[in-house]
Each structure stands twice: as C-alpha cells, then as structure tokens.
Amino acid sequence: MKRLLLPALGLVLLALAFYPITGTGYGVRFMLQLFMWIALAQSWNLISGLTGYVSFGHIAFFGMGAYTAGILIVKLDWPWLLASLAGGAGAVVLALVIGWPCLRLKGPYFAIAMLGLNEVLRVAVSYFEGLTGGGSGLSLPALYASVPIYYAMGLVALAVTALTWIIVTSRFGLRLMTIREDEVAAEAMGIDTFRYKLYAFLLSAVGPGIVGGLAARDQSYIEPISVFPLIMTITMIVMVLFGGKGTIWGPVLGAVLLFTLQEMIWARFIYLHQLLFGAIIVTVVLLMPRGILGVLQQRYNLPRTI
C-alpha cells in the first residue's frame, strides 16, 4: 500500500504538470482556483488543525497578500511573481503583529479577536484611498497569464502540503499537537507554548499571503469586500473539517471535494447557494466532526501522519 502511494502521487503531479498543454481555458482556471483553496485550507490547518487555536479571520492574510502585491504591481511596476512573494512576506509581518498579542487569548476569545481584526483591516484598506483605491478597488494592468499563475498556485499548494507533512512528522508538530490536547500540560512539560504557537501562526500566514497576491494578479481587480470576506474563512475551515483536521491529506481532500461540488452543483442553484452551504456546514459539524480521514483513521487504525 505504502509503496504504491508515492508513485501514485508522482503520477498525479506529473499529470497536473502537463495539464495546461491539453486543458481548456476553463479547466486551467478551475484547477488554479482549486490549488488556491488547497493552499488556503492547508494553511488554516497548520495553525487551527494542529494547535487548536481557531483562526476565524484567516482570510485577512489573503487580503494582506492581495493588497501588498496589487500595490507593488500598480505603483512600483513589480513583476507579479516577485510581488506575490512580497505579499507572502507582508502577510507574515501582519501575522507577527497580530499573533504577538492575540495568541495569548484562549478559546472563543482568540476566534472573536481574529474575526474583529479581519474587519478592522477591511475598513483600513477602504480608508487609505490614495494607496489602495479605497472602496472602489484597485485595477491591475491587464495581463493574460493563466498558465504561469496555474504553475505558481500549484507550487504554493504543493509547498504548503509538504510543509505540513514535515511539521506533522517532526518534534515541532508533536509540540503543536500537545498544545492542542492540553496546553497547561504542554507548558508543564517545558514546552514554550507561546513561541511554538507563534511559529505555527507565522507559517500559516505565508501561504495565504502568496496565494492572495497570485489571485489579485489573476483577477486583475481587487476590492476590500472581495479579499476580506468572512465566508472565505468559513469555506476553508469547512474544507479542512470535511477532509479531517490535523491530518496532512485531509485539507487537500476536503478542498478537492468541496470545491468540485461547489463548481459542479451549487453554481446551478445561485438562489439556494447560501442555504446549501449552510446545510453542508451543519451536516459536517454534527455528523462528521473528525472529517473523512479522521473517521478512516479511527476505523482502520491508520497512522496519525496520514
């Protein structure tokens, strides 16, 4: 089984690498967005799935990346790839500023603080009109680069997943999971919980930051409402929950299933979209809080590092 897994993974990656040659424009854009969701879900998993600290405003890092990259592209004429990486750096700086005070909060208070910060950021972006274009948004110069962005998004998704794998199988990951299970006990065992939580938080901001920059380039237009929506935070959370939080492949699985479902089915029922999504959230929370992989782990005694 295990010997088959690695070649299978290689095959999938190979197929994805050559896909843009044969794929349609719609197909490439579909995959590009799927990669984006994988990167977002996987990043949320890093902080919330592993340490148990629920980031209810994680999309703030996406928005930060989008605006950092957008401004660099528009005002300073940076190439989009470099600008997106700068977006990742910007998100990490934001995470440091937010995480330093907020990671001391416990339970629902951390979640509410993140929620509030996301809204503060949204209003701040609307306010500094000279830099951000304010409420009317920021238009990027036209550029048709779906295929390069496809590869860039794919690489970020792959990198974040690889990072998760490295963390989950390391002592660092073990410390994070100890914090999740019992923070006081972790502290008593000599784990500097605050430091590790902060590391995890910083790492979880990189992916959304870069992806935010790439998405800004891809859509050529950003506005405060489109890059700081609460519903996107919720979507990534539900993806992780659906696949199995705290696992390596759960967020990937959740993102693939939920995003495909969204594109194939919900797109046909625009008027019922929110209702269906609400129903899915309620179903996942009530019936399978451990997610697909969590259930499989329990039933078939699979390893923790799946």
Added chain:
Amino acid sequence: MLGQVVISGLLAGALYAMVALGLGLIFGVMRVLNVSHGPLLMLGAYTTFWLFQWLGLNPYLSILVTMPLLFGVGMLLQRLFVRRVVDAPELSSLLLTFGLSIALVNLAQLAFTADLRSVEYLTGSFVVGPFAFSKSRVIACAFAIVITAGAFLFLKATRLGKAIRAVSQSREVAQVCGINVARIHMLAFGIGSALAAAGGTLVAVMVAIQPEMGQVYTFKSFLVIVLGGAGNYPGALLGGLLLGLIEQVSSLFLTTQVNEAVAYVLLVLVLLVRPTGLLKGRAS
C-alpha cells in the same frame, strides 16, 4: 452638541444592551457564541413588518407576537442543532451557528426578497429645549429598558431565573441540585432569541429592513458582552450603554465608513487589555 450626542448614545446603547443580553445569556448558560443571533433579530423585524403590512398592527404591539414566536424558533433551533455542540470545542458551535445564520438569511431572501422594506409608522422628533430626538429611538429605548428590566427581574426573582443563573455558574452542581439542565439550555436559547426578536421589532421602525440587516448586531453584541465581561449579565447592560456612547461620540470625529470599524477596534483592544471585561467575567 455634546449633550445631544451623549443622550443619543444612551438611547442606542439601551437597545444594544437588550439585544446583547440575549446573546450573553446563551453564552453564559451554554458557552456557545451564537453567530445566528443577528439573523434572529432580522426575523423579528420581518415579522413586525408583515404584521404591520397585512393587518395594520401597531408595530410596538407586535412585540407581543415576535417575542413568543422567536422564543419558539430559538427553542426549536436549540433542540434540533445547538444542543449537539454544547460540549464540543468552540469551533463546532461557531461554525454550526454560522451555518444556521447564512441559511436563515438565504431563507429570508427567498421568502421576502432582498428589497429594502420599512415600517412607516413613527416619524419626527421630540424637541426638548436645545435637543431633538427621533421619536422612534426614544420609544425603542423605553421599550428596551422595560424589557431588559423584566429580564433581570426574571433572572433575579423567579425560581426559573435562579435555575438559569445556577446552570451558568456550574452546570454539574446545578444538575446535582436537581435542575433539568437540558431544559434550562432550551429555555435560555429561547429567551435569548426572544430578546433578539424584541430588538428586531424596535429596529424595524427605525431602519430599513433587509435579510442581511442582522449581522452587524451579532458583532456588536459580541463586543458588548466582551466589554461587560462574558457571563456577567449586568455587564451586558454596562457594555451596551458604553458601546452606544462611544459610537455616537466617535461619529463626531470620524466618517461613517471608519466609524463602522470603531466597534471592531474596541473589541480587539478590550480583548487584549482586559479579556475578563470591565465587570469581571470568565476569561476562558
């Protein structure tokens, strides 16, 4: 000028306090942050609107319908959904009530369309000396005070209220004392929803009614209970009045758009500086 602002702030604050007391009650008893609190308020507002539209019922009298109606809806939601996440980590309850929230908003869009509605009942202002206050806000404040006082009296003086306070202090001990905790949970959710509904009715006369009108009250209620100290019921009163005051005073200096963020900035600051709230609540 300042007198006008202070009084306007207190008028708005009384309403915030009443709505937030509902959220605080649910949080205090079940440790569930009910994200669907705002949408329940929205349902209350629509009920008032339709009763006014179809039957010509006085919007203030319709509070006698909206409160019991949403009390029932709240009990039902608790019974069907929320009950199952009471002991789960906060992620479950936040997500679940968020799911309920968007489903309710979507249902309202389907049933009532997204058109802006208004109850044209009471316009104009009371003029007292140099001050002028819109009539609907003054009456809303009066209703809010009476209903909040009623809720406190209920919590303080009745056996059921005592049981609710006991459960919010310690569920296990309350259970040992023979209190039916499951029933108290349902009741608390019902009362919380009824308070939101009362808010909806009063707001319906003041602002435009639309399916997404509620969310902002969810956030403001979060802020109020954090300000006052979560799980501390008199704290919600203090927090509500403070929020009303601060919003009005800051509106003197800030544009409407930025003023929107004041509540959020305040929320984050209070959480960081004094997570237990002004009056002592429970930190975690």
